[in-house]
Amino acid sequence: MLKKIFFFITLLPLFGLAQTPESNLPQGLFQDDSVKIGQEINFLFYYRHPATEEIIFPDSTYNFAPFEFVSRQYFPTRTRNNLSRDSVVYTLRTFSIAPVQTLALPIFKLQNQDTLQIKAQPAEIYLKQLVKGPANLAQLKAQTQLAPIPERVNFAYWLIASGILVLVAVLVWILFGRKIIIQYRLYILKKDHNSFINKFNAYIEKFNKSESLQIVEQAITLWKNYLTNLEGNAINSFTTREIAAYYNDDEDVTTALRLFDKAIYGNIVSDKSSETIIAFFLLHHFADRRYEFVKDLTKYAATPENPVQLD
Structure with missing residues (x-):
């Protein structure tokens, strides 16, 4: 996975050639052009800006829908001729069944005690379909056999319950043990x-x-x-x-x-x-x-x- 990320980062200069400073938009692209449901996919997100600007990338609390956040890896800022480039690789996954899924992330620019949001152009990725054609649900249901699941004893609960019972018994004996003995003797x-x-x-x-x-x-x-x-x-x-x-x-x-x-x-x-x-x-x-x-x-x-x- 790390090798793919670093290989991904080495392509940044090539992608940067397609971007002009006048466009002033962040760029994002997926590592592959298609993904399976639940499969992790890397998403490269970078932004070129004047070196004097302070920017913030989305963190794990951001809503990456229709994707789910898995992890991220930041890379050091590179500055050349007063022009800086910040980049991050997000590891995401999706459980959406939409055939084409898009993601447009923003960057947040700190400017005059205010925050300016700049959103990138949407990046697309296709969902791989492993099942071709409609499924015969009636046939699947008829051939499905329930697998027996053996009962398992929850030893933790039993130990906790036993400990509580022992503790209660000890407390009862300490508080009422002499009275219990007397009442038992009188009964006999x-x-x-x-x-x-x-x-x-x-x-x-x-x-x-x-x-x-x-x-x-x-x-x-x-x-x-x-x-x-x-x-x-x-x-x-x-x-x-x-x-x-x-x-x-x-x-x-x-x-x-x-x-x-x-x-x-x-x-x-x-x-x-x-x-x-x-x-x-x-x-x-x-x-x-x-x-x-x-x-x-x-x-x-x-x-x-x-x-x-x-x-």
């Missing part, structure tokens, strides 16, 4: 307690119908296992005395376990079943009280000095 406590109450009440109903010592033993085992999970201590392995001591001889616990021991080891359920029912409800009431105690402890003891521990 309530769920386990409701499950225990439903099963324990079922044992009470079964005992009312059968007065079976096996039902009593199963209910006590359920009660111990629930407190073991609630307190975080192996209460289900404690003896009656150890349980009473662990709960500081709580009246409900000591009374209920004493009545159950009396029923189991004395085998007197049928004679004193009313006492056994009382023992059931005492353990039920005690489990409710311990649940409320642990719930309040979880709710109000979760501070930076006393964090909640999820076992």
Whole structure:
């Protein structure tokens, strides 16, 4: 491309012979006499003027229609006998389908704090037609097969979205992490307690119908296992005395376990079943009280000095 431009510039003296100073018009000509759609073409533009004049050539912001600007290359001003010649080569392209296309560029002369525009004679170039005759659009459409385009994952968007989600999650955890832990712990406590109450009440109903010592033993085992999970201590392995001591001889616990021991080891359920029912409800009431105690402890003891521990 550069070789063509410099070869183009070497022809300037020959073109200058055809121009007289009296004409005082800029000159422009295309490198070739024809061009294809979208093909780049060089356009030589030059102007001869008195050396004292200041002129400006069109830049990339100028409207070169029907052509589009691609690039430009200026050449140094040449002065001889007080007559200067300025020249530039524009690289253009066209997407117009007109068979003959013209271009007439101006120069801008600075004169007495004003700008005078002088336009060159239009330069012509022909458009090369690669398709001869009218195209059979119906046939082209019938023979056209759509090419499948594989889906592509936009990893940039996925990475940005993932980063935003991670950032939001971190901020939520920093701001609400302790509250989330507390609410989750309270939810588990309530769920386990409701499950225990439903099963324990079922044992009470079964005992009312059968007065079976096996039902009593199963209910006590359920009660111990629930407190073991609630307190975080192996209460289900404690003896009656150890349980009473662990709960500081709580009246409900000591009374209920004493009545159950009396029923189991004395085998007197049928004679004193009313006492056994009382023992059931005492353990039920005690489990409710311990649940409320642990719930309040979880709710109000979760501070930076006393964090909640999820076992």
